[in-house]
Amino acid sequence: MSSVIAIQNLEHAFGKERVLKQIDLEIKEGEIFGLLGPSGAGKTTLVKMIVGIMEPDSGVVYVKGEKVPSFNLMKSVGYMAQSDALYQELSAKENLDFLASIYGLNKKERAAAIQEVLRVVDLIEHKNKIVSNFSGGMKRRLSLAASLMHKPTLLILDEPTVGIDPILRQSIWENLRKLKEEGMTILVTTHVMDEAEKCDRLAMLRDGYMIACDTPTNLKREKGVETLEDAFLSFGRSKQ
Amino acid sequence: MNVSAVMMRIIRQFVRDKRSLALLIMAPVLVLTLIWLVLDGNEYHPTIAVESIPAPLEDRLHDEFNKEILTKTEAEAKEMFEQGKLDAYVSIKDNNPFILLEGSDPTANGAVMQHIQSAFQVTQSNSTDRNLTVEYFYGSENINLFDQVGSVLIGFFVFFFVFILGGISFLRERTQGTLEKLLSTPIKRWQLVTGYIFGFGIFTIIQSLIIVFYSVYVLDIWMAGSVWELLIVTVLLALTALTLAILLSAFAKNEFQIMQFIPLVIIPQVFFSGIFNLDTLAEWIQALSKIMPLTYGAEAMQEIMIKGKGILEIWDNLVVLCMFAFVFFVLNLLALKKHRRL
Known part of the structure; x- marks a missing residue:
């Protein structure tokens, strides 16, 4: 499998605080890759x-062999931010329609795409509701739908399930697995251990360092522990 | 207990927000200083021209105005009115004193009339009764302070509200994360800013229409020029306000901080935009007015409304407004570069 994301020697600091230190990372095509770490670890x-x-500040990011940022890439990358980037005054449909037109979809394609992504996140019957009346979970799902509008081949999700109940979280993960089966590469950040367990491969981030990167099973085996939590703590200790 | 807890929390928040604290103290100081600067200006000395008047009267006028008095023909005087270099022309017509006032600035009109009347009072005592004829080059004796100030205020309100609304809505875009989301899509930075300009453009045209028509037809403000040409000026002014507001929203963290720009950006422009006569002020203060968009907008409005000039005669003001808007637009593109290099 070829690598979709290649990160080389990435460094960044906010003022004097170094938030990312010597990050090297490769994410392969068609995998669900998790970025695991406590808040403040530098995931976002x-x-x-x-x-x-x-x-x-230094280092490079390549996506599909192309240096970031590139307009070409933006057309095929879906991004769901940590905050629900939705226009509260607009309806679900209007929000999606706006984004779809920016991605250059014509009217017919837009209508079809809206119907399709709303079906994926199970919001079809709330299509015409104003977003400010949505519950937190509905907003989260709509944000996910918004990042799928242009059928991206790489989906990047920043804490997609934060503040979401277990049932909904389950359904979002089911969605992600389905998208993976369709050939999508998915990068997801999380600070929840059982979610990390569901990823094909995992990078552990602490204080701006990448302390480990492998499949969940291998990570546990390497440290001879039962849970990812123990593995995370163990890797953290050995880094210090 | 609850009250003091809330009070303490607010005090803490305020102390952390050093900028708002500085605003609380510095803004009133700034505004008061501006009022003082403007209202404490020296007495206005009008420039007048005379033609064929008796020597004693000319001497008397000379003493009264405490300034050199020009000798011009009526035609020459009118030409000087056009260039804004003369406040009044005094001569004798049909044996009666004839005064032609420039007319567009009540302050100057008042100063001229005050001096002329006292000059005539002295001369009148030893001559026959005279009939003073006063005519106006621009406007008429009906032109009042509101007519003069109103033209500026229309421009001001357009500027003010577009600034506040534009600033807050772009700020929201930043705070609710939609700006970031947008920048992860293939939208170009200029497209985003231009979209804002057009979106708001529609509302500013409606706003301008309402304000202008209300002022002209309801408030019966002095309107010598064309309403449609006036609309062009207000829309240009709104465009400048919007691009400036989007730019400054990059330096605000919340709606409250947008409000803080009012005393810093909006109010100073009011003082220097023609409501008050700036001719008597120090040159550095006059220079200050040259960097303010409202100065050019207000001047264009006054020229159209009071002097009845056409758009072609005030094109220089409009060009400056367009340049302001263009510069702010480019700065916006650079400010957005902070988020995304492309």
Whole structure:
């Protein structure tokens, strides 16, 4: 499998605080890759650099062999930010329609795409509801739908299930697995261990360092522990 | 207990927000200083021209105006009115004193009339009764302070509200994360800013229409020029306000901080945009007015409304407004570069 994302020697600092230190990472085509780490570990910063909305102090990010940022890439990358980037005054449909037109879909394609992504996140009957009346979970699902509008081949999700109940979380993961089967590469950040377990491969991030990167099973085996949590703590200790 | 807890929390928040604290203290100081600068200006000395008037009267006028008095023909005087270099022309017509006032600035009109009346009072005592004829080059004796100030205020309100609304809505785009989301799509930075300009453009045209028509037809403000040409000026002014607001929203973290720009950006422009006569002020203050968009907008409005000039005669003001808008637009593109290099 070829690599979809290749990160080389990425460094970044906010003022004096170094948030990313010597990050090297490769993400392969068709996998669900998890970025695991506590809040403040640098997950969001790293993700924004892959998306191309933040520039690293040094190091490079390649997506599908192309250097980030590139307009060409933006057409095939879906991004769901940590905050629900939705226009509260508009309806679900209007929000999606707006994004779809920016991706250059024509009227017919837009209508079809809206119907399709709303079906995926199970929001069809709320299509015409104003977003400010949505519950937190519905907004999260709509954000996911918004990042799928242009049928991206790489999907980047920053804490997609934060603040979401277990049932909904389950259904979002089912969606992700389905998208993976359709050939999508998915990068997802999380600080929840049982979610990390569901990823094909995993990078553990702590204080801006990448302390480990492998499949969940291998990570546990390497440290001879039962849970990812123990593995994370163990890797953290050995790094210090 | 609850009250003091809330109070303490607010005090803490305020102390952390050094900028708002500085605003609370510095803004009133700034505004008061501006009022002082403007209202404490020296007495206005009008420039007048005379033609064929008796020597004693000319001497008397000379003493009264405390300034050199020009000798011009009526035609020459009118030409000077056009160039804004003369406040009044005094001569004798049909044996009666004839005064032609420039007319567009009530302050100057008042100053001229005050001096002329006292000059005539002295001369009148030892001559026959005279009939003073006063005519206006621009406007008429009906032109009042509102007519003069109103033209500026229309421009001001357009500028003010577009600034506040534009600033807050772009700020929302930043705070609710949609700006970031948008920048992860293939949209170009200029497309985003231009979209804002057109989106708001529609509302500013409606706003301008309402304000202008209300002022002209309801408030019966002095309107010598064309309403449609006036609309062009207000829309250009709104465009400048919007591009400036989007730019400054990059330096605000919340709606409250947008409000903080009012005393810093909006109010100073009011003082220097023609409501008050700036001719008597120090040159550095006059220079200050040259960097303010509202100065050019307000001048264009006054020229159209009071002097009845056409768009072609005030094109220089409009060009400057367009340049302001263009510069702010480019700066916006650069400010967005902070988020995405492309």
